[in-house]
Structure formats: structure tokens, C-alpha cells
Amino acid sequence: MKGKVLVTGGAGYIGSHTCVELINEGYEPVIVDNFSNSERFVIDRIREITGVxxxxxxxxCTNQNFLESNLKSLDLVGCIHFAASKAVGESSKLPLKYYHNNIASTVAILAVLEKINCPNFVFSSSCTVYGQPDILPVTENSSIKPAESPYGRTKQMCEDIIRDCYNxxxxxxxxxxxxxxxxxxxxSALIGELPLGTPNNLVPFITQTAIGKRAELTxxxxxxxxxxGTCIRDYIHVVDLAKAHVKAIxxxxxxxxxxxDVINLGTGHGNSVLEVIESFEKVNGIRLNYKIGPRxxxxxxxxxxxxxxxxDTLNWKTELSLEEALKDAWNWEKTL
Structure with a gap:
């Protein structure tokens, strides 16, 4: 193995896929997770996929003493930091939860990594740091606007904290x-997005509606x-995203x-909400019950x-299509 890489939030959606890709590249992931928004069976599923x-x-991860006592003897070669609360809508209702979880965990991890002499750090940031951009597509030099949500503000603040430590x-x-x-x-349909409670993201709401867990999609x-007339986003397959994290670390x-440095990860083009719904229906042969609601x-x-x-920086680009992502998401939903 090429060394141990700390993966905070490694049982979560993107974290678990990144652990798989780390193992595929010969690294040994060490997961830290409190399972506040993930499930323990994911650890077994990673082993089922990789044999490791x-x-x-x-x-x-907000507890610095806990982190230091558990990490100081591990001889880590790097850290990929995913552990955070991540729902844009929820962050507007529970801002203090987001400021505590997202910022305090980043401060604690950076402090411990400095103490144990592990300098290599990949941070899970977000396009929400750009707010509503003036010009599309967004480049890394686009203006950082006031974020539209507390979640977005925490990502802006954490980037500033990392930059300040570097400077x-x-x-x-x-x-x-x-x-x-x-x-x-x-x-493999062994791991995927697994929101606890009501989903805050579009695709799990689509799949849960398709399978009958929810009566309709709004x-x-x-x-x-x-x-x-519907919002446009850049939808990226989670496996492509995981591979980018491995290239970065x-x-x-x-x-x-x-x-x-800051690096955008996306496909380079946008799809509207209705386009995603129509693509899901077409690729999976399913009609969705949906309605139009307020913003x-x-x-x-x-x-x-x-x-x-x-x-240019990571020698990375996406390889998987929107249709493949929606097919994989549906196959995952059917296993739950």
C-alpha cells in the first residue's frame, strides 16, 4: 500500500466512493465518521467492492482531543476532509448546526494535522462559494459572491481558513x-446516496418517488x-468525482x-431540473409523478x-454521462 489517507466522513456518499477509488489506487483509507448522516453497513460494502x-x-470531527488521540500514531500521508452537514435548504433553517459542524471540524482537523506533521490536505468545497455567478461557465477566477445559504458561507469560510493557514x-x-x-x-449498486429522512437533493427525491417511497416530486x-424555467446545475457522476479526489491527494x-489552490470539478455543462427528470424517465423507462411548487x-x-x-492541474475530466449516473442511481435505489 502507498500509505494511509484519513477520510473524514468516509462512510458518507462521496466519502465512501472515494475510499473505493483510494483502495483501487493502492492507498489505505482510514475513515473517521460519527454516522450522523451515514450508515455503518457502508463500511462492509466498501470491503465487498474492493476486498479490503x-x-x-x-x-x-469537531472534537480536537478525540482526533489527536486517535490519529497521532497512524503515520498518515494525507487527509481528505468530507465531514460536514451538506443540505442547502436545511442550512437556511438550522444555520448554527452548519456553522458548528462544518467550520469547527475543519479547524480541529487542520490543527491536528499540523501537530502530527501531515501537510497534505484535500478539502471538500462546493460551487456554492460562487453564489449566483455573473458569467457562465464558472472559472476558478470568478468572483466570490455572497453565498445564497449558510451552507455556502461555511464553505467560503473554510476555504479562507485553509488559505490563512497556508499564508x-x-x-x-x-x-x-x-x-x-x-x-x-x-x-455495483452496493453504495450510493443515502439521505436520512427527507432528501434535500434532486436525484434521490426522483428515485424515491419512482420506487413509491414518496407520492410525488416537487x-x-x-x-x-x-x-x-427550472434551475440549471452541473450534474457530475460520483465515481468521476471520487477519482478526482484521489488524483488531488x-x-x-x-x-x-x-x-x-482551488479547482472546479464538474462536467462543463448544465442540465435543468426538468431535463434531469425527462432523462431519468427515458433511460429507466419510468414515468414520474411530479408537480411544480414555489421556489x-x-x-x-x-x-x-x-x-x-x-x-491541466490534475489530468482529470469526467468520463461518465448524465444518463449513466441516473441509471446507476436507480439501480442503487432498487437495492434499498
Whole structure:
């Protein structure tokens, strides 16, 4: 193995897929998770996919003493930090939960990594840091607007914290990966998006409606300035996204250069909510029961990425289509 990589929130949606890709690349993931928004069976599923059992440390990443006592003897080569609350809509209702979970965990992890001399850090950021952009597609040099939600503000703040640590000469080497809208599931249908309670993202709401868990799907607004009136997002297959994280941490590990950089991860084009619904119906042969509802607080009208910098910096680009992601998401839903 090439070394141990800490994966906070590693039992979660993107974290679990990244653990699979880390193992495929010869790294040994060490998961820290408190299972506040994930399930324990995911650890077994990672082993089923890869044949490798991940190390698991159960606990809260906002607790610096807990982190230090458990990590100091592990000889980590890097850290990928996913652990955070992540629902845009919920963050507008529960802002203190988001400021505590997302910011305190990042501060605690950075402090511990400095103490144990582990400089390589990949941060799970978000396109929400851009707010509603003036010009599309969004590049890494686009203006950082006031975020539309507390969730987005926490990602902006965490990026600032990492940048400040880098500028202070604390030896950190870091990428903040600003990704767009992850969807889909592993093609094995053994791991995928598993929201606890009511989903806050579009695709699990689609799949739960299709299978009958929910009576209907609500489209939040059809009066936006878009071709069909519904919001436009850049939907990226979670396996493509996971591979980008592995490329990022690998580049930091093998490089001797001190760096802090931000990188967009997306497909480079947008799809509207109605386009996603229609694609799901077509690829899976299912009719969805949906209605148009009012706009939702915190939603940006349209956003999609310019991903050329990711190709130049990480030698990465997406390989999987929207249709493949929606097929994988449906196969995953059917196993639950």
C-alpha cells in the first residue's frame, strides 16, 4: 500500500466512493465518521467492492482531543476532509448546526494535522462559494459572491481558513475542490446516496418517488430565467468525482511544493431540473409523478463549471454521462 489517507466522513456518499477509488489506487483509507448522516453497513460494502476492509474510527470531527488521540500514531500521508452537514435548504433553517459542524471540524482537523506533521490536505468545497455567478461557465477566477445559504458561507469560510493557514507558513499543502452536483452511485449498486429522512437533493427525491417511497416530486420553481424555467446545475457522476479526489491527494503526496489552490470539478455543462427528470424517465423507462411548487430559499438560478483547470492541474475530466449516473442511481435505489 502507498500509505494511509484519513477520510473524514468516509462512510458518507462521496466519502465512501472515494475510499473505493483510494483502495483501487493502492492507498489505505482510514475513515473517521460519527454516522450522523451515514450508515455503518457502508463500511462492509466498501470491503465487498474492493476486498479490503477499511480502518474505522468512530467519533466527532469537531472534537480536537478525540482526533489527536486517535490519529497521532497512524503515520498518515494525507487527509481528505468530507465531514460536514451538506443540505442547502436545511442550512437556511438550522444555520448554527452548519456553522458548528462544518467550520469547527475543519479547524480541529487542520490543527491536528499540523501537530502530527501531515501537510497534505484535500478539502471538500462546493460551487456554492460562487453564489449566483455573473458569467457562465464558472472559472476558478470568478468572483466570490455572497453565498445564497449558510451552507455556502461555511464553505467560503473554510476555504479562507485553509488559505490563512497556508499564508501563515504552517507547512500545509492543500487543494479545495469546488464541485458541482454529485449524482449517481457505484455501478455495483452496493453504495450510493443515502439521505436520512427527507432528501434535500434532486436525484434521490426522483428515485424515491419512482420506487413509491414518496407520492410525488416537487420541482421548486419554474419561473427562473432558464429555457424551461427550472434551475440549471452541473450534474457530475460520483465515481468521476471520487477519482478526482484521489488524483488531488496523490499529487500533493508526491510533490514537494507548498501549494494552496482551488479547482472546479464538474462536467462543463448544465442540465435543468426538468431535463434531469425527462432523462431519468427515458433511460429507466419510468414515468414520474411530479408537480411544480414555489421556489426554495437558497437556490441559485443556474450554475455550471469551466473544468479546464482540473484537466491541466490534475489530468482529470469526467468520463461518465448524465444518463449513466441516473441509471446507476436507480439501480442503487432498487437495492434499498
Amino acid at each position: 476492509k477499511c480502518s474505522l474510527i468512530e467519533g466527532d 501563515a507558513g504552517q507547512g500545509i499543502k492543500a487543494f479545495a475542490l469546488r464541485y458541482f452536483n454529485p449524482i449517481g452511485a457505484h455501478p 420541482v421548486f420553481g419554474n419561473d427562473y430565467n432558464t429555457p424551461d 496523490k499529487k500533493l503526496i508526491v510533490s514537494n511544493e507548498s501549494v494552496f 426554495r430559499n437558497g437556490d441559485v438560478e443556474k450554475v455550471y463549471a469551466d473544468c479546464s483547470y482540473a484537466k
